Amino acid sequence: MPSISSAAEQVLIDQGAEWTASARKDFYTRDQGSRIMPLRWISALKQPDGQPFMAESLGRYGYLPNKTSKPAGLPVGFTVASGSEGQEIGMNCSACHTRQIEFNGTAYLIDGGPGIVDFQSFLADLDASVKTVLTNKQAFTDFARAVLGPSVTSKDKEKLQKAVKAWYLPYHTHYHLCGHKKP
Template structure:
């Protein structure tokens, strides 16, 4: 336990100066006792907890801010950690569920509760530790990516073609897909616009302490 506490404490100090960590090579899994096995870890990383975030095929077809596929880096740019056991390029804490022809991506507790730190040139992973990720930016960028895909007929046609690969979608297919995507984005955008604060949480929510002061200034201005 002391070793785990030391590694978590070291990570908090290092992260404050270096930003979001990126994994270098395969991590060394910290010994967390004989009852925590590799099978337990794999289950923890991918267990379905009822979340249904977005269709996997849609997520793969979306583009990031730089024009690359949204999943191109396995979402490590937000601080998510690689999961070598997942063959869909989803990181720790994201899993697929539902029918094989239309799998949904869900999020689990392990996304926010798995830590990775670098000590002495080695990468250590601590299952259950506090993640150092920017979950708000991930949600905001996902909202924007879907908004960009539906911004014009041309943009949506490209999105629909990527969703339908290798088949070529018909006009009816595109219209039906547009209806489903619009319905999803209506709900998700309402959630993002109504709940995410204008000043980002930052990696590990380290800017949370600023929020009361920001709200106070708004009230004072009003």
């Protein structure tokens, strides 16, 4: 996976008079109905090395940072909308259809082009991170504290664990029944 340089000067490709800064922002953030999981959960998840799962706007999978995202740190094409568990993170088309090509220290941003992302590894790592929360007592304790706050009760932790299991079982089952494996 090519790394995305934050040091390169970024040039926005002219895509016509209709493609304004407002249209670009809308393309990057418009909710199209996708729901991955509660935003609090993905914000609390860790990578195996202990870094936040969402570190560096998921650049390790080829996703591009969105300097105008709210909340900060979401990549281009990752959205936040209301769901059954409060705010939920999702994706829209621009996550996989925005590309940055770097040449001689200049980064050219192409909206609507084919992205160079590793969605398969994103899904596999998300599966592994949630599995760790459900199978490692300390990982769950840290996760629960991050999601629920420092004065979490046993009852609240139990309720959270049930909710995470309820999310994980169909996700994990579908992911593995469809033959997905990390490359």
